[in-house]
Amino acid sequence: MERPSLLTGANGSGKTTFVDALLTLIVPEKRYRFYNQSSGSEKKGDRTEESYVLGGYSTTHSDNGQSSRTLYLRENKEVAYSILLAHFSNEADQFVTLFQVRWFSGSEMRRVFAIAHKPLHIEDDFRPFDTSGTWRRRIDQQYNKGSRKQVEWFDAASRYAQRMVEVLGMQSMQALSLFNQTMGIKVLGELNEFIRTNMLEPRNMEQEFQELKKHLSTLIDAQRNIEKSEEQIRLLQPLKKHYLTFREQSGLAQQARTEIDTSKIWLKYTKYHLLDSYVRQQEEELRSLRRKDEEARMELQNLREEERTTLNQLEQNKAGQRLQQLEKDRELLHQQVKEAEKASERFSEWCDLLRLDENKPADEASYMRIKREADRTEKRLATEIRNNEEDAYSAQDQLKKATEEKQKIETELNILLNSKNNIPSHLINLRRDLCAELKLEDHELPFAGELVQVRGDQLDWQPAMEKLLNPWLFDY
Structure with missing residues (x-):
């Protein structure tokens, strides 16, 4: 509503009944709805859907005051029924009609919830009313012809509430609880607590933090694996060059x-x-x-x-x-x-x-x-x-x-693959022959270059060191 409205009237004129009827249409599930909130906590719970359908208007007490009896306008449940209907529209000429129908089948109350996408009226669309369901078939024949359905029926209050939230453009089901609280509020109390309880969606921050922490750990592991793969690719580049040369010669x-x-x-x-x-x-x-x-x-x-x-x-x-x-x-x-x-x-x-x-x-x-x-x-x-x-x-x-060139390259490649340094193959073969004649192992007669090692964090300087020390790296 563009402007606020004030509902006034004498006691017993039906103000609370009107508010509870609107509350029933907007908040259909009983667990989120409380009748007669404005009357004080001592009278909450004395009104129910059944008492409203039967038209309960007063309570009489016995002479000794030990028992009471509720007076109803419609005591015969076989003919008692209730139709709640509210029509809404906006500036774009979009129409929504909410209505609920209640009646008794034996001693059990039956409920039907519906949402219409056009204006409906009780006198024009629900009269005459009967408990056999003729009124519902009449509405279907009039508004649900062909593939376009203008009236949606619901047997469960939860499905009706979810669809109503979507049609009216509400953010979530929390809006229904907030509407129920504000309908009969008298004392606001702590504002922060009221907003936190009734206006904010509950969130499990600890679970979300743990999920974010898990995702961060996964990303860190992925980064480490990528860096490891890049280093492996860099180390394999010389081997790739030799392989390409070998393949070209082949x-x-x-x-x-x-x-x-x-x-x-x-x-x-x-x-x-x-x-x-x-x-x-x-x-x-x-x-x-x-x-x-x-x-x-x-x-x-x-x-x-x-x-x-x-x-x-x-x-x-x-x-x-x-x-x-x-x-x-x-x-x-x-x-x-x-x-x-x-x-x-x-x-x-x-x-x-x-x-x-x-x-x-x-x-x-x-x-x-x-x-x-x-x-x-x-x-x-x-x-x-x-x-x-x-x-x-x-x-x-x-x-x-x-x-001959192929055999030479294959021999050089095999030696380089089995060697941990860049010493030429002919020098390695020469040392092997020399060790064989002297009956020594290869590691007992190392080259000077095999005794020089660069720290792991300074590997980028290894080529420069080999060029600088090249004249004596091949000495025994």
């Missing part, structure tokens, strides 16, 4: 091995391809020669038949001797022609194999040109073969050097 060695394997495979593939091509050519040439041989056999057979016929004729002819001589000369020339043709065919095949522009000489001049070109091709192929052999030898030499 990669180079693997690459060299791969290139060598590839070159071997390519060499074998090229050799196989050339041999396969040459074999195919020879097979084709063999088939051609077989066909020619067959044709030559047929022709030879025919010639032999003619020869027999001619010999018979020549024997009968006086000029037969001369013809026989000519025949022998012809056969010799024919044999030379065949050899020349075969040589020409082989010469053409060689030209094709060497990929020469001319492969069939027409005369002696063209033959000489082809021969000179063949000589140049022979020199070029010899140069390429020599270069390939040199490249193969260079690749093998690089592989050998890479393997």
